Amino acid sequence: MDTDYTLQINLSPGDVRYAELTVPALIRAHPDASERLLVVDVCKPQRTGIVDPEKRFPEPAYSQRVARIREIASNLLAAGMVDRVELLEPEFSLRRRLSEKYLANVVQETHDYGGCALMAYLAAFELCNTPWLLHFDADMLIHRSTDHSWVSEASREVAQNPDLIAASPLSSPPLAEAQSLPSQGEKLAHRPHPAGWLSHWFSTRCYLFQMEKLKQQLPLLQGRILWETRFAKWLRRGYPRSPEIMLFRRMQSAGKFRLTLHDQHTWLLHPIDKSDRFVRFLPDMLSSVENGHYPAAQAGHQDIAMSAWEEFLAEDSANRLN
Numbered sequence: 001m002d003t004d005y006t007l008q009i010n011l012s013p014g015d016v017r018y019a020e021l022t023v024p025a026l027i028r029a030h031p032d033a034s035e036r037l038l039v040v041d042v043c044k045p046q047r048t049g050i051v052d053p054e055k056r057f058p059e060p061a062y063s064q065r066v067a068r069i070r071e072i073a074s075n076l077l078a079a080g081m082v083d084r085v086e087l088l089e090p091e092f093s094l095r096r097r098l099s100e101k102y103l104a105n106v107v108q109e110t111h112d113y114g115g116c117a118l119m120a121y122l123a124a125f126e127l128c129n130t131p132w133l134l135h136f137d138a139d140m141l142i143h144r145s146t147d148h149s150w151v152s153e154a155s156r157e158v159a160q161n162p163d164l165i166a167a168s169p170l171s172s173p174p175l176a177e178a179q180s181l182p183s184q185g186e187k188l189a190h191r192p193h194p195a196g197w198l199s200h201w202f203s204t205r206c207y208l209f210q211m212e213k214l215k216q217q218l219p220l221l222q223g224r225i226l227w228e229t230r231f232a233k234w235l236r237r238g239y240p241r242s243p244e245i246m247l248f249r250r251m252q253s254a255g256k257f258r259l260t261l262h263d264q265h266t267w268l269l270h271p272i273d274k275s276d277r278f279v280r281f282l283p284d285m286l287s288s289v290e291n292g293h294y295p296a297a298q299a300g301h302q303d304i305a306m307s308a309w310e311e312f313l314a315e316d317s318a319n320r321l322n
Contacts, residue, residue: 006128018274022138022141037086043088048115095119120155145266148265148266158210166209171229172201197259
């Protein structure tokens with residue numbers, strides 16, 4: 001089944017050191033996308049109980065990163081790698097509509113209480129012109145076998161099951177033996193499904209949403225999560241909630257699930273450490289991941305094990321020289 005979907009990637013000033021490498025890799029892994037959209041969020045996170053934007057995002061460094069991420073997005077557009085770039089600036093035109101449509105007009109802030117993106121994820125939903133939205137954060141790494149379309153498999157499963165609303169690929173490189181969960185050390189509840197596992201949790205790292213089903217669940221703030229958000233706003237504590245919490249609480253109350261595929265042709269990796277060390281090894285890591293190669297210690301783990309990768313890449317380089 002050919003799936004009519006938008007490949008959408010979030011970019012922010014925090015992605016400047018690696019976006020020129022990771023974004024093209026994500027695009028290469030999805031050549032069948034109908035449209036490729038970048039949502040570039042350059043809004044500085046607002047002050048919350050735990051975030052002081054003047055200390056966490058000091059000037060002029062923040063404005064310099066804003067200029068650089070805008071340049072990267074423009075270059076990707078000019079090179080024809082993406083079809084559309086949507087820039088979210090402090091008073092972007094969609095802001096009021098997103099608040100009303102998705103957040104019951106209770107939340108107007110652009111970021112959650114921890115300083116992480118909020119409105120950018122909602123903007124992606126709103127800007128999608130296809131029946132399916134495939135979202136990635138810009139720091140994600142993906143392996144996809146060239147002769148296999150995980151999007152087609154996932155969209156077929158979601159479309160045929162009224163309780164499914166979204167899907168994602170295997171969240172870590174596969175283990176040699178059969179896996180009982182999407183990754184090692186899973187703390188979230190999952191139930192088995194013939195194609196993988198079901199969960200109410202919707203990680204914003206990656207998801208494929210069926211847009212018509214999503215629209216039926218709006219606004220995200222309904223029932224208990226709406227009153228919790230109002231109370232948190234009044235207390236000025238833990239407000240605004242993260243988009244993951246909003247999606248989780250809304251879909252859980254509606255009985256909707258995300259499917260994680262157990263198919264091993266496609267899998268993800270996520271960096272916790274984005275230091276100089278990560279950036280230095282990233283080109284070789286991307287090459288290895290695209291070819292389906294990874295350290296044995298990485299199997300079954302979502303978050304990149306940098307020490308294991310450093311050793312693995314050194315051995316690989318030595319073998320090539322010999």
